[in-house]
Amino acid sequence: xxxxxxxxxxxILELDLSKTTRFDASRFLDSPETISAFLAESxxxxxxxxxxxxxxxxxxxxxVNKVAEDAGVNRESLYxxxxxxxxxxxxxxxxxxxxxxxxxxxxxxxxxxxxxxEKHA
Numbered sequence: 278x279x280x281x282x283x284x285x286x287x288x289i290l291e292l293d294l295s296k297t298t299r300f301d302a303s304r305f306l307d308s309p310e311t312i313s314a315f316l317a318e319s320x321x322x323x324x325x326x327x328x329x330x331x332x333x334x335x336x337x338x339x340x341v342n343k344v345a346e347d348a349g350v351n352r353e354s355l356y357x358x359x360x361x362x363x364x365x366x367x368x369x370x371x372x373x374x375x376x377x378x379x380x381x382x383x384x385x386x387x388x389x390x391x392x393x394x395e396k397h398a
Contacts, residue, residue, distance in 0.1 A: 303338035313379050333359045335377050347376035
């Protein structure tokens with residue numbers, strides 16, 4: 278038996294998907310720990326659009342009006358920030374993160390070694 282599987286070997290499933298709904302992450306974001314883990318995982322994609330969509334789900338879970346008020350922005354600005362994605366200002370992002378109860382942190386992605394430091398000196 279070989280370790281590969283061809284498309285022709287895959288079973289055909291007859292599924293009725295007419296009653297399925299779109300996955301709504303906001304229904305599960307019910308604690309600061311869950312919210313933090315969800316946003317941290319979204320940031321691993323290294324794609325601002327993914328992170329902003331995740332943050333939008335968190336805001337939806339906590340209530341758009343409340344988060345907008347806590348962040349010191351109006352609803353329209355909040356929706357504009359989510360639509361802008363990569364163009365959203367860092368100050369806006371930081372305000373939103375604080376309003377949803379999380380903070381951005383910085384950690385090294387590579388171990389610091391003397392040779393790494395010399396290259397950047």
